[in-house]
Structure formats: C-alpha cells, structure tokens
Amino acid sequence: MSVLHDGYFTQGLDADPDLAAALRGELERQRDGIELIASENIVSRLVLEAQGSVLTNKTVEGPAYARYYGGAEFADAVEALAIERATKLFGCRFANVQAHSGSNANNGVFLGLLAPGDTILSMNTAAGGHISHGHPATLTGRDYRVAHYGVSRLTERVDLDEVRALALASRPRIIVAGGSAYAWTLDFAGFRAIADEVGAWLMVDMAHFAGLVAAGVYPHPFPHAHVVTTTTNKSLRGARGAIVLWNDKTLSDRINHGVFPGVQGSVMLHEVAAKAACFGEALRPEFRAYNEAAVANARALAETLAAANMRLVGGGTDTSMALVDLVNQGVDGDVAAKALEKAGLAANKNLIPFDKRPAEAPSGLRLSSNAGTTRGFGVDEFRRIGGWIARIAHAPSDAALIAGVREEVRALCRAHPIYPDM
C-alpha cells in the first residue's frame, strides 16, 4: 500500500468537502457583505498565493543567510526581499520581518529593550490603546510595570502634558505611541521630546495607520521613534503578521533576538513571502491613491453619521477609522454590531474613552474604510453605508429594516465584486 493517499500531490480542496464548504462560505460572506472592521482588509490574489505557497514546507531559524537549517537559499532570498522592500517603504535602515503577529512584534521589542520590572508607558485600552501594550491579562502586563495615559476629556485627543506628567512620575523605560481605536494624528516629535526628557525609548505601534504612513498621508514616526512596530494585515493590506523597524544598528541584536528566540521559534516563510508581496504593492503609486481614498471615505462615513445625530469620538477622524459613541442612541456596541451583522455590515463593538460600560457590551462601535475602499467604494458608497448604520443603530430590532438593508448591501457588493474568478 502506498504511504500516500491518491491525489495527495494533485488534489486541492475538492478532496475535503467539509473544509471546502466552510471556506466557500467564508468567500461568499466576504463577497456579499461589507467589511468595516479596522483590523481587516481584502488582500490581492498575489498576497493570497504567496501565503499558500510551498514555503509552508520549509523550516528555518535565525536571520537570512545565517540559518540554523540548510536548504535555505530561496528562503533567504524571500526574506531579504521582504526586508529590502520594508526598509524602502518606510525609509529606515533595519527591519525584522519574522514577527508572526503584532503582539509578538511588541513582545519581542519589550523583551529586547526592557528588563523585567521596567515600566512601559502606553495608552489605556478605553482611549484606544492595544492590550499588547501592557494589559494585565498579557505577558507584558505580568513582566513589566505599566503606566497608562488616556485622552483629554475635552478634546478626546492625547494630551502631551498628561503624558509628560505621567512620564515624570513613572519614569518609563519605554513610551508607546499608537493604538487600535485612536482616529487622530499623533505628535511623534512631542512624544520623543518626553522620551528624551525621561531617558526612555519611544516605540510607535503604527498597526492601524501603517498604510497611511507608507502612502505619505499620515505623519511619519521616523526619525522620532527609536523603534516602530506594525501588523501587515490592516491598512497595509497584506499578509497576516507583523514587522519591526528601526535605524540604530546598536539595537539590531536586541530587537532581532527579542523576536527570535525571545518570543517565537522558526519563521513562517509563507507569511514572509506574502509580506514581501504586499510591500511591493505598497511601493506602487496606486497605494497612495488607495490610502487617500480610504481617509476621504472614512471622513464621509463619519460626516454622514454625525449628520444623523451620532456622536463621533473626538468629532471625526484623521485616518481610515472612526469611533462612534452610542451612548445617546440608547443602544450598546454589542447590540449594534450584532444588528449590523444581520444586515451584512461587519463592524466591531469597542470601548470609548472614559467608557462606563464593560468591554463585553461597551458604548462604542469602531468603523473602518480599509476593506470597502479596496473593493472600490468611494464617498457616495460610504455615505450610503453611514445611512444604513444610523438607521439600524436607531432601531436594532426592526427585522424588516434589517432585511431591507441586507438586500441593498448585497446589491452594492455585487456591483463591486471581489475575487471574481475564484
């Protein structure tokens, strides 16, 4: 008897109907629904193919051209390409493209630059910070002391006077700028001045606005940041994973060793290939046009919601993401997100600054134009989407309304198809 079943090297998903059905269902869900979740996007066929490539068979550890295992010549070429493109895209000297995820990138930097018990100063999650910046439920929250800044009650923006006062009081070893639900431009020079005053590193986690930075439509964290981390699957529109960027050669070993072996083992080379693919795409002039459109679309969405008496945290957005405060709508983010999902609109519930509600049923709804812009929606389409969101948020249990919007969503999606030949 053969050690392989028939079709092992030739059959694809046809060989596994149960799995195929679930994946087909996901493709249809993405095709027929509008994705408004800020951590998502719709990658190119090129990125999909790179992720599904034979590199998944190859194991390597360590940096390109200095691997622990042999047979790495093409793996090395792929990783070198990803590094070359990442550094070109973000105008910096060094990149680690191995981090499996944003949390691993952040953990790797902390491990490389901090000692246990050192203090991290970062944004609290209600103000928009990410849990990997020192939340008590994570390793970062266990191994380091954490101080959090928030936003001003008045402006709902970061108040650098507060950051400075907290830095002077807590003497952090690292200050983190950037988060998951903060829609405003950050003053990186101001953060750096505070970091210098207290002798801290400045780390910018640009996961949500990396694409905007690459496209030149958001301030650049360099030269202010000592180190920058980002996921590659949000506004960068690429592989699921993350990278770390820096300019000072003396940090290279600390950061690279923090990532490997610090927080992870062998490299997910298929993801590294997909990162190389997405950086190549982001270096094209069309990527700037995409990000400009994403910001214009998010503004149109925010304006439509505001005109429908929905309050935007901070009054709007500078980016491709906006945060809605539902307190005056008499509905929480959980109920609103579930009602929107029934209408084919995928958005996520979110804490808002000074939220009085729990994270499971918070007061906010986070919305993004990333994926819709990729499928070709412009401001007119985002105004229609804003109208649907407002109507459903005002009447989340109106089944007839939701069914009607579902049909309109489907029609809009069919007019902007994705992956037509799949």
Ligand SMILES: Cc1ncc(COP(=O)(O)O)c(C=O)c1O
């Ligand atoms: C700002 C920020 N940093 C880090 C992460 C973590 O990324 P991952 O989910 O890949 O660990 C996220 C995730 O959404 C994020 O928004």
